[in-house]
Amino acid sequence: MARLTRAQQQERTRAAVLAAARREFAEHGYAVTKIDRIAERAEMTRGAVYSNFPTKRALYLAVLADLVERSAGEAGQADGSDGSDGSDGSDGITGAAGQAPRPSPDSVAGSLGAFARVWLERLPLTGDSPADGHLRLRSLSGVLDDEPARTALTQTARLEALLLALALESYPPPGVRRVRLAELVLTLLNGSAGLAETAPGFGDPFDVVRACDHLAGIDLADAWDPPHLPYVSPARPCDDPWTPPAEVSDRITGRPIGLGDDGVIAVLGAGRLAAAEEAVRGALPGDRVTVVVVTGDPAEIGRLVRLRVDDLTACLRRVFAPGAWPTLRLVLDDRALVAAALGLPGVGDATEAAVRVRDGRIVARAEGRGAAHAAAAAGAPDAGAPDATRHGGGEA
Template structure:
């Protein structure tokens, strides 16, 4: 008989708990599902459930996240014919409407009955709009695309809610057509946020990357789940071709990380189905252990929901550090300033 390692045993237990939770939520919905019912289905004690998950919200979001991740991996490359912002918006709408049962687009109000969770959810949606907006720009959208993407996500969220509360009311073909029309919104120049003029310069350093392997040359932006809107600052400030990696962290990841997994999986599936590869923004989003490792390398040893720090990497070495609001902008602006000041 093969003996399982401790890690394998823990993973098997978590998988069993998630399977039991999925059945409990399917039978009773979020509001009426009980931890005791999940424990009974899993053949475990209530304490064993809490040893693996912080509570019912974390369990529910973990189930949705796992389903969304599977759906994203199964997503076909259906974006080859998308060549314009209008076509992309229609493809985004079709992808979201066809995948609503798997992506958990509409979350029960009880799941979002905590200010900390609501703030993180809003910031995750903002990050989603930033990524999709950048894709629209790469497909020819004039001006900033974030507002258009956010409007499309708002329309689709409303349609998703009505699909549950008033089945048959909204025609999905009309919803797709409405999203297409958002391509005609006036250009939004969206200049840099005023506070960036007052951001302290980054600290020049010359240090080896702590650990291996070093990331590609570019910017590593560490952001708490309440500060994700700042990702747009590093992406837009970075020079052409620079790699931008955003590490998502939280003060208590056990209850917010499943929500982030859900939104990022939904975004991944949408990009695969609606945005051709050349139009996808050069932005990597990391969560979990990989994000924690990058955060530690950037000097963030105790992440918080409002964490903001950034480093710039060149030839495998750290050349600039910054923290606080505008950190992503600071490490780019500082590097550009040094490059300009360097004698010819």
């Protein structure tokens, strides 16, 4: 029998720890579970567990992320798409046996109802134990008990709302911002999950779906006009070489992408993800907008962002046809490879920096609050100064 390589052995160890942890969390819940019991269940030492997952919270988040990935694969097989999002080398556009993907619903209301149905599949089943239901719900109750993690969750929720809104904005009329609508829908769905966990059996999921459908008709007077943007300093012109990492993955499509296209690259810490919309709204037609997420804590904060983004995008891919997916590209840069290539040392959760790329070179740079907007605005003919009239426009 051929000997396993070091990488293969590490992957086997990691898989065994995840399987043991999943069973332990499902039986006992997050608070009561002990690393020693997980190690015993996996027939490993405590040190072997910690060498792969430095904390219990990191392990729990990894278990949830693994469940999201498995659920997405099973859902893809059920609808004939074989679960492929392009991460296996396929184009992520056609389904199994070359089948065309199902079309998007024909209205904002229909898409919200469909999104709610997909999202609510996580509700616990009759007979699930409280701890098992906790896992099905991807529950973070009692897990994020410190300020950095809570801040990262808030910012990630803002990013989730933007991604859902960009899909909804593919419907006419053009130029209508739907971020507040997306936030309202996600608030309702997450609230339903919270009740399902604390008051099992309360409420009817079908009523929640109908409510999400009807939310499309509410006038939320949604406008894009952040008060700080007129005071953002312009990006600095430059002419720097740009050699991006060879290959990174877009978490929205699941496909490998290059970063050499003309457009805006915004590097945002996990505590600054709401600034992604500044790059999107300020971008010029034809720009590629890429948000690169960095963190000073990949094991916990990085996994939290990955969990939430992958969960949301898995739902989007089941509801919207590829042409309606957010054109924003999203890279989770746990090792700060993109940031290093851009010459950004010491990135962390508070990082906000952006560049504009043109013809394979970096032609403008910005750092600090408003950097994403400044880099996006640097491509405009009147880029010499901030201009409040541009805040509502742009396509990603």
